[in-house]
Amino acid sequence: DTEVTQTPKHLVMGMTNKKSLKCEQHMGHRAMYWYKQKAKKPPELMFVYSYEKLSINESVPSRFSPECPNSSLLNLHLHALQPEDSALYLCASSQEFEGWNEQYFGPGTRLTVT
Amino acid sequence: KQEVTQIPAALSVPEGENLVLNCSFTDSAIYNLQWFRQDPGKGLTSLLLIQSSQREQTSGRLNASLDKSSGRSTLYIAASQPGDSATYLCAVPTGGGNKLTFGTGTQLKVEL
Numbered sequence: 001d002t003e004v005t006q007t008p009k010h011l012v013m014g015m016t017n018k019k020s021l022k023c024e025q026h027m028g029h030r031a032m033y034w035y036k037q038k039a040k041k042p043p044e045l046m047f048v049y050s051y052e053k054l055s056i057n058e059s060v061p062s063r064f065s066p067e068c069p070n071s072s073l074l075n076l077h078l079h080a081l082q083p084e085d086s087a088l089y090l091c092a093s094s095q096e097f098e099g100w101n102e103q104y105f106g107p108g109t110r111l112t113v114t
Numbered sequence: 115k116q117e118v119t120q121i122p123a124a125l126s127v128p129e130g131e132n133l134v135l136n137c138s139f140t141d142s143a144i145y146n147l148q149w150f151r152q153d154p155g156k157g158l159t160s161l162l163l164i165q166s167s168q169r170e171q172t173s174g175r176l177n178a179s180l181d182k183s184s185g186r187s188t189l190y191i192a193a194s195q196p197g198d199s200a201t202y203l204c205a206v207p208t209g210g211g212n213k214l215t216f217g218t219g220t221q222l223k224v225e226l
Contacts, residue, residue, distance in 0.1 A: 004157075006157075031212060040219075042203055042216035042217065042218060042219055043158070043214075045213060045214065048211070048212075050211075055211070056211075056213065088155065090157055090158065092158075094212050097211045097212050098210075098211055098212070099212070100145040100146055100207045100211075100212050101212060102148060102160055102163045103148065103160065103205075103212065103214065104160060105150075105158040105159070105160070106157050107156055107157040108155075108157045110155065
């Protein structure tokens with residue numbers, strides 16, 4: 001099973017709301033990633049977790065707060081977002097971060113900030 | 115800094131045609147190269163991963179080649195079908211670890 005699941009599929013939130021995106025994998029992968037993708041652009045890396053520890057933060061604004069409660073789950077907490085944060089948010093996982101292994105992506109969450 | 119480009123940016127072909135998508139990267143010190151497919155508004159589907167020691171990788175009608183010395187990879191799609199219509203992205207790990215740098219993408223349309 002090479003599936004990464006993400007919930008919700010779609011999310012509309014106001015600028016004062018707090019919401020969370022969820023990502024789950026059961027492949028035993030120890031690296032998990034959050035990407036942001038704007039229309040007609042390639043994905044841009046936001047965060048990397050390796051063995052449940054934050055390994056990379058690509059200078060993402062603090063209104064995005066990642067969390068890795070266990071090796072299968074990855075959350076992205078959202079607070080006080082701006083309309084320009086509207087995008088497709090993709091989660092991915094790989095066996096290891098240092099192993100340059102194949103990355104598997106989830107279907108994404110389409111976020112609209114009003 | 116690794117830069118990855120894909121040419122052409124968009125391609126429209128009739129069904130049944132064989133086609134080649136190109137991916138170029140500026141830093142040839144890569145560990146592997148991964149090809150993805152993305153349908154509109156959806157996530158990325160991994161198609162093929164070529165290790166730096168390999169020259170080719172095949173999966174069904176797809177064949178990917180890698181030439182590290184020239185900084186190029188090609189994705190060959192045989193006997194294209196309308197269901198192949200999607201955006202194709204190549205990506206290489208950059209800067210240590212599995213931090214991917216993506217290409218600019220090729221939007222493919224296969225017409226009946």
